Amino acid sequence: MTRSLGIFALAILALQAPEAASGQSACNVDALPMIPDVDYLGVRPAEEPVSHCSVEGVIGGKIHFELLLPEDWNGKFVMGGGGGFVGSVMNTSLMFGSLQSGYATVGTDTGHQGHPADAGWARNDLEALVNFGHLAVHRTAVTAKALTNEYYGQEISRSYFTGCSRGGGQAIMSALRYPEDFDAVAAGAYAVDWTGIAVQATQINQAMYPDPNDIEQAVVGPEAQALVETSYLAACDALDGLEDSILNDPRTCTFDVGSLQCEAGETENCLSTEEVAAIKVVYDGPKDADGNSLYYGFPFGGETAEGGWSRWLTGGMKYQDDDASFQEGVGSGGFEEPVSPSAFFSFGNGIMQNFVYHDPDWTYDNFEFSTYEEDASAAAETLNATNPDLSAYRKRGGKMLLYSGWSDNAQSGLAMVGYYEDVLDHDPSARDDIRLFMMPGVEHCFGGPGPSWVNFLAEIDAWAEKGDAPDQITAYWLDEQAQPVGGRPVCAYPQVAKYDGQGDPRDPSSFSCRPDN
Structure with missing residues (x-):
């Protein structure tokens, strides 16, 4: 009944x-x-x-x-x-x-x-x-x-929303369209610009799999990814005062991937011209025919991680792991996974074929973006939550905690920073009600070499109940029993947690929040 x-x-x-x-x-x-x-x-x-x-x-x-x-x-x-x-x-x-x-x-x-x-x-x-x-x-x-x-x-008494990835986008979309629904939201690694993500994914797919019918192995494989990661860490890991394979802010690392390109006669510990070009698509972001930026690239981070490049950006059918989960905390619902060499192959083609062009035969082969903005306008109107005006949500007392891992290879941390800065450019006072926390060394929503566990529900509840915007939160590493084994502070952007020069690097008291310079 x-x-x-x-x-x-x-x-x-x-x-x-x-x-x-x-x-x-x-x-x-x-x-x-x-x-x-x-x-x-x-x-x-x-x-x-x-x-x-x-x-x-x-x-x-x-x-x-x-x-x-x-x-x-x-x-x-x-x-x-x-x-x-x-x-x-x-x-x-x-x-x-x-x-x-x-x-x-x-x-x-x-x-x-x-x-x-x-x-x-x-x-x-x-x-x-x-x-x-x-x-x-x-x-x-x-x-x-x-x-x-x-x-x-x-x-x-209080209504909240917590989400990461698509869930982060749902949180921001709810605040924009339905400001009365939630008193506070935690929005992580947000997926809010679906048409922008599609451009990013499509150009990465074009670079990694020039022939969309040959998906056995990407142009950039695990060995090339490892070479890039070890090279920029050798150049930049110590910039934040602590050599721990974690970049506090990868934007401060100016390592040139082009310096790894093979010279005449070289075949080892260097990259081919094709590999360098494909890697630069990832870091530089998609461009139009005139070289103008169409969306964000990815910062350094996650190249060799279990939940990094090979899962999201490169991959290949020969490297498929049948036991790999789609995303931390997100199951498959019992449905069969589409045949795909990487998550971005699924997402780029999925958005283009089903959200934008409504054509199952659409392919990125020879696709260029001269009419894309117009083609995608209807989908963008429905799906994107990029409006920086959160005044209606703030007016009714709403609080928003944004967070992202710097080593996230599903949603670029640069995109999260870009949205937050757009919000503050629109209204600088928004910082009273909206805070961003960028998490060094953290992958998509969770995992990576950096401490990634934060109870974001407890954080927004404390904010809503006490009314004090958080200046810092503590992120923890977890052991196999999901128990904390050390942590570090994560500071409200644009500040970063700087090592004080002594003490246990897994003790939060060994760090303090300071300007990123």
């Missing part, structure tokens, strides 16, 4: 404080309110990781969600974001122990089903694109908050 409830009742439910509330409802479908356009697919009690009620449902026949309602509720709500093209119900707030901490929490599939690297669902389906772009997160948030209020018989 399903029970339905519709969207027009949501605002009333969200604002209505039940009188004489007697505690939370029973965990069964008959105890839940009827909302038009919402069908309950399953309501059941569960005991792991803590006692809670699980509510699975679908909004508008397409937007699936799962709402988890803990027995010991802390009065707050958090929505967790997804990854890639989503395609199954994802809630990455669970990585931060949201349910164990007493949060009512929800995730969504954003209105379609499929592997997070497959975008075929979007082709010639405007409704699916709008749901994915912004509407599904909004409708899920409004629905879930209304159900939470009804279930516990009292109003939610």
